Amino acid sequence: MSGGLKNSAPRLVVLYCANALESGADLAAAVKTAGGFTVRPVALPCSSKAELSHLLKLLAEGADAVQVIVCLEERCQFLVGSRRAEKRVERGRMLLKQIGMGEERLGFARGNGLKVEELMSLLERRAGLVRGLGKNPVSGEGEK
């Protein structure tokens, strides 16, 4: 994650299944133009590759929110990959709530052939939700 960001600009990480986006989508270019928040995109061969520990580590290292984008359940090429990812996010949200961090710091959405604009719109919504929660209390501490 880049440093020197304004406090008011939430820092998001989006982990997405490469199959959930339309082919040829240039997400790297789109995230540079995001207004009011910053995004670090991470493509995965399947959303189930993201363990819960990965999601929480991103938050513990300063991300204000992590958004997970998975395929539609019936289109998951690993059959249960997207469902597995969904359950991990659900558990993560429950744990974040328990420690008072706010469950909205972890987001989940399904998509099929998502256009870049649709994804950016999802991220904008997530940024809005975490803006209300305030800055991640670990920001600036141990960020990698």
Add this chain to the structure above:
Amino acid sequence: MIVGEWKPIAEMLEKLRGVKKLLLVGCATCTAECAAGGEREVETLAPLLRMAAAREGGALEVITKTLERQCELEFVEELAKLTEGAEAILSLACGIGVQALAERFPELPVYPGVNTTSLSIREKPGLWTSRCAACGDCVLGETFGLCPVARCAKSLLNGPCGGTRRNGKCEVDENTDCIWTLIYERALKRGRLEDLLELRKPKNWSRSRHGGPGRIDREDLRV
């Protein structure tokens, strides 16, 4: 396997209040299998603890390590170099592992992060049910391989009681099978119903917890 589940995070945090450097230790054996204390769970809990500490305005350094077996002192020795500077240890092993750490590192407070619950089998992903009570006097040979000590709410050796539901479930919990119904069904299937007419005599509970701390002493294994 020995199974358990995380203590409420608030309870862990209460114990860790004021700690600046923590050694969080998992076990790659039983509690890993029941998804409470393996490497995954250690690496999941560590960021949560860091975030929770940051929320309260503190900074918590969490060193993580998952031992192959936390209940064996030979494996515990691996932690010696990691305890330097640590103010406390949080263990995600069963109660045996917690005590092994406390025995090896008596100068440090060692806290359990897991409530050890039972000796269980994994029936399906995410569901573990009790199979053994470690009673020290096994009766499985008389009960068709189904344990009434661990699996009957009353540990009845001559069941069933009058509380079996019509659907074969236990009166204590509608999701739990009446083990004596299962024993009956298995005996029926084997054509050995008459075996159940035999009265099983009172069990020797002195070999269970009632007899004080357990001990097996095999001198032949020591050289």
